[in-house]
Amino acid sequence: xxxxxxxxxRKRYGRIEALGGVTLSVKEGEIYGLxxxxxxxxxxxxKVMLGITGGWEGDAFLLGEVAGTAHVRSRVGYLPEDHHxxxxxxxxxxxxxxxxxxxxxxxxxxxRIPDMLEQxxxxxxxxxxxxxxxxxxxxxxxxxxxxxxxxxxxxxxxPTDGVDPVGRRDIRETLLELKKHGVTIFINSHLLGEVxxxxxxxxxxxxxxxxxxxxVATLTRQKGRFxxxxxxxxxxxxAEIRNLGYDATPLEDRWEVHLLDGQxxxxxxxxxxxxxxxxxxxxxxxxxxxxxxLETHEDQSTRRDKxxxxxxxxxxxxxxxxHEEDRRS
Amino acid sequence: MKYFAILKDSMREARDSWxxxxxxxxxxxxxxxxxxxxxxxxxxxxxxxxxxxSDFQGPVIFQTLNNHKPEKMMxxxxxxxxxxxxxxxxxxxxxxxxxxxxxxxxxxxxxxxxFGPEPxxxxxxxxxxxxxxxxxxxxxxxxxxxxxxKLFEDAENLNFIKVGGIEPIAHGEDHKxxxxxxxxxxxxxxxxxxxxxxxxxxxxxxxxxxxxxxLAALMYNLATLVIKVGSWAAVLLGVVITAFFIPNMLRKGTxxxxxxxxxxxxxxxxxxxxxxxxxxxxxxAYAIAGIWFVLGIRSGLWATxxxxxxxxxxxxxxxLYAISTFVGVMTRSVVTSILLTVAAWIAxxxxxxxxxxxxxxxxxxxxxxxxxxxxxxxxxxxxxxxxGHWVLTAVRVIHAISPRTEDLNQLNDLIVYTDFMTGxxxxxxxxxxxxxxxxxxxxxxAIWIGIFVGLASLWFYFKDx
Numbered sequence: 001x002x003x004x005x006x007x008x009x010r011k012r013y014g015r016i017e018a019l020g021g022v023t024l025s026v027k028e029g030e031i032y033g034l035x036x037x038x039x040x041x042x043x044x045x046x047k048v049m050l051g052i053t054g055g056w057e058g059d060a061f062l063l064g065e066v067a068g069t070a071h072v073r074s075r076v077g078y079l080p081e082d083h084h085x086x087x088x089x090x091x092x093x094x095x096x097x098x099x100x101x102x103x104x105x106x107x108x109x110x111x112r113i114p115d116m117l118e119q120x121x122x123x124x125x126x127x128x129x130x131x132x133x134x135x136x137x138x139x140x141x142x143x144x145x146x147x148x149x150x151x152x153x154x155x156x157x158x159p160t161d162g163v164d165p166v167g168r169r170d171i172r173e174t175l176l177e178l179k180k181h182g183v184t185i186f187i188n189s190h191l192l193g194e195v196x197x198x199x200x201x202x203x204x205x206x207x208x209x210x211x212x213x214x215x216v217a218t219l220t221r222q223k224g225r226f227x228x229x230x231x232x233x234x235x236x237x238x239a240e241i242r243n244l245g246y247d248a249t250p251l252e253d254r255w256e257v258h259l260l261d262g263q264x265x266x267x268x269x270x271x272x273x274x275x276x277x278x279x280x281x282x283x284x285x286x287x288x289x290x291x292x293x294l295e296t297h298e299d300q301s302t303r304r305d306k307x308x309x310x311x312x313x314x315x316x317x318x319x320x321x322x323h324e325e326d327r328r329s
Numbered sequence: 330m331k332y333f334a335i336l337k338d339s340m341r342e343a344r345d346s347w348x349x350x351x352x353x354x355x356x357x358x359x360x361x362x363x364x365x366x367x368x369x370x371x372x373x374x375x376x377x378x379x380x381x382x383s384d385f386q387g388p389v390i391f392q393t394l395n396n397h398k399p400e401k402m403m404x405x406x407x408x409x410x411x412x413x414x415x416x417x418x419x420x421x422x423x424x425x426x427x428x429x430x431x432x433x434x435x436x437x438x439x440x441x442x443x444f445g446p447e448p449x450x451x452x453x454x455x456x457x458x459x460x461x462x463x464x465x466x467x468x469x470x471x472x473x474x475x476x477x478x479k480l481f482e483d484a485e486n487l488n489f490i491k492v493g494g495i496e497p498i499a500h501g502e503d504h505k506x507x508x509x510x511x512x513x514x515x516x517x518x519x520x521x522x523x524x525x526x527x528x529x530x531x532x533x534x535x536x537x538x539x540x541x542x543x544l545a546a547l548m549y550n551l552a553t554l555v556i557k558v559g560s561w562a563a564v565l566l567g568v569v570i571t572a573f574f575i576p577n578m579l580r581k582g583t584x585x586x587x588x589x590x591x592x593x594x595x596x597x598x599x600x601x602x603x604x605x606x607x608x609x610x611x612x613x614a615y616a617i618a619g620i621w622f623v624l625g626i627r628s629g630l631w632a633t634x635x636x637x638x639x640x641x642x643x644x645x646x647x648x649l650y651a652i653s654t655f656v657g658v659m660t661r662s663v664v665t666s667i668l669l670t671v672a673a674w675i676a677x678x679x680x681x682x683x684x685x686x687x688x689x690x691x692x693x694x695x696x697x698x699x700x701x702x703x704x705x706x707x708x709x710x711x712x713x714x715x716x717g718h719w720v721l722t723a724v725r726v727i728h729a730i731s732p733r734t735e736d737l738n739q740l741n742d743l744i745v746y747t748d749f750m751t752g753x754x755x756x757x758x759x760x761x762x763x764x765x766x767x768x769x770x771x772x773x774x775a776i777w778i779g780i781f782v783g784l785a786s787l788w789f790y791f792k793d794x
Contacts, residue, residue, distance in 0.1 A: 013793070047585070047793075047794075050585075050588070050589045051588065051589070052584075052585055052588045052589065052793075052794050053793040053794070054791065054793065055791075055793065070591045070592065070593055071591065073589050073590065073591045074590075074591035076589065078585070078586070078589045080582055080585040080586065081582075082581055082582045083582040083583075083585070083586060084580050084581065084582030084583045085582075085583070085586070086338070086341075086342065086577065086583060088341050088342050088344075088345030089338075089341065093341065097334055097337070097338050098586070098590065100330055100331065100333070100334035101331055101334055101335075101587070101590040101591075101592055102590055102591065103330070103331075103591065145586070
């Protein structure tokens with residue numbers, strides 16, 4: 001059963017349609033990233049799920065219950081984007097306050113709060129007023145408060161915003177550790193590199209509508225574009241490959257082969273082997289999540305060329321994996 | 330647990346602003362100030378003198394016991410015919426409230442301060458014809474003794490003193506025309522409440538000779554001054570401090586973190602509201618209990634009913650905080666909350682004061698009617714009467730449906746007064762002739778609290794954050 005599920009979810013703020021029929025499903029133990037420009041409806045979606053915003057239409061279920069009920073909220077952790085913790089609290093007292101509201105017992109709070117603050121790296125400042133914290137430290141406190149009651153689902157809105165690279169790595173590791181324990185994590189973020197590193201699946205919202213969804217590998221894969229590398233000193237016979245009907249282009253010391261509809265890379269590989277050439281490198285080209293995001297949002301006709309120039313992420317995969325992917329598709 | 334969490338959070342927020350600490354510091358200073366006051370009992374002569382009029386005013390006891398009856402104070406009787414000449418101890422310790430005393434009182438034929446109906450003994454000038462010696466009608470000594478007894482009537486009814494007997498004193502030919510009476514008065518357990526007392530500073534090192542009055546009156550005036558000014562300051566500071574609570578809670582990024590907790594919105598707002606009230610309750614309790622304690626220690630008069638003011642002042646604040654909460658939820662603005670709450674406070678107080686004035690006018694008109702009837706004068710014409718005027722009716726209607734902050738002020742005043750006077754709040758109606766119905770005032774105010782908090786909850790419930 002999905003942990004989070006929406007069907008044709010709609011929400012309006014007056015004349016503005018914040019969500020225009022979003023349907024998605026998040027499985028248990030998954031890290032799900034929601035991408036979109038400002039105003040795309042990402043935060044609204046989370047607020048609907050958590051009951052912060054009402055008056056929506058469609059179906060929305062969280063942990064098998066209608067989204068937003070008080071009972072289901074006790075099983076959920078949340079870090080809002082523009083959080084503003086009462087600055088008269090210390091890190092410790094804030095977690096203690098939220099823990100009480102969450103119904104966490106006094107003994108458990110006394111034990112867990114220092115542990116949580118230790119985990120996010122601010123244990124030495126836990127009795128200082130929050131107003132003395134840096135933005136990154138506040139973000140760490142935010143992560144700690146979202147996790148302190150051991151929730152089953154965590155919603156994080158820009159969790160690494162303002163955090164230094166080391167802190168971002170720590171947060172990533174924390175989230176991956178939680179995933180190992182079966183916690184479902186729902187992330188809104190503009191830091192697409194971060195999302196790409198930890199999310200299993202992502203969705204892209206635009207003007208309240210979901211325009212792309214899938215696992216990161218699939219979405220970022222540039223289907224039909226392969227990079228071929230041969231043993232040193234060997235040269236790919238580009239003209240002959242083209243004669244076979246494939247689009248091949250030299251690219252520094254490698255060659256890019258673009259498959260057209262119905263074509264298969266296996267024919268090119270066979271040709272290379274038959275020619276006695278030694279295949280050393282075969283990868284399917286991938287674009288970064290950022291490229292994918294921009295491609296999705298930018299005007300296709302006028303900006304596609306600029307986008308191509310920015311493609312740079314290439315990750316090697318084995319030929320076997322390519323074949324398997326192709327078979328599945 | 331959630332309520333206490335929110336209460337603790339509110340206290341932490343208030344403490345952070347330093348106003349709370351300032352409030353407690355101010356209360357502590359007031360308590361220390363009261364603690365150093367001394368209340369020195371004066372002589373029996375001074376105390377018994379309070380039953381008799383002076384050249385400038387009516388009897389102090391009369392004024393003390395009718396403090397909350399303005400109609401009686403305005404239409405005073407002709408007091409000026411008796412003087413206290415001597416006080417002798419006949420039983421018990423000297424200058425003790427529990428002793429018995431014999432008072433020698435002389436009757437004078439001269440009119441002194443006072444106006445209203447006929448004086449008790451007719452004035453000589455009114456009885457003589459032109460160019461004739463005054464005709465002195467024979468004096469009815471029994472009736473005159475009865476008039477003397479009337480001076481003790483109010484105090485006797487409230488068991489402050491017992492009058493054992495009033496006997497005419499016979500004089501020889503040398504003192505023909507001198508009319509004196511021997512009045513025997515007996516102390517009761519309550520006599521110390523009306524005993525003449527002098528106020529002193531720094532534990533009596535600096536006596537203030539010109540400030541002396543019956544102990545209960547002195548205590549009432551002192552407590553009223555301190556509590557009125559103190560509660561006014563506390564409520565105003567409370568309005569300022571608590572005006573931050575709701576807008577701060579509703580700040581973007583703060584409210585989200587509260588709304589995702591497993592607590593309903595209406596409960597969250599109610600707890601926040603109760604948190605603000607508890608904050609005022611605690612600071613009021615500290616100040617009132619402190620003042621009550623030190624006054625009790627210093628004077629020996631333990632006006633325990635005064636502790637009720639902790640509840641009534643909190644209830645008073647509850648009205649204002651309900652408005653502040655409503656405005657805070659609607660506007661999320663601290664400044665707007667403070668300004669509108671104070672404006673509402675002024676408006677409700679104005680309505681209440683106007684109503685009190687109207688009520689007093691009607692009571693005085695009634696008293697005036699009685700006097701006119703006694704003096705055989707014609708009734709006041711209808712066009713010169715305020716009673717029944719549409720303006721008064723309008724004031725009554727507006728007062729009836731408004732939050733009763735001023736009624737609560739008067740209730741507080743009456744509680745303190747009654748408690749110091751007799752120590753029995755059941756005597757409140759004895760001291761008060763107003764038409765105020767206290768339960769009605771509390772009920773109407775409670776309904777308004779419900780309306781404001783209810784509307785705030787409703788808005789909060791449906792609002793998207």
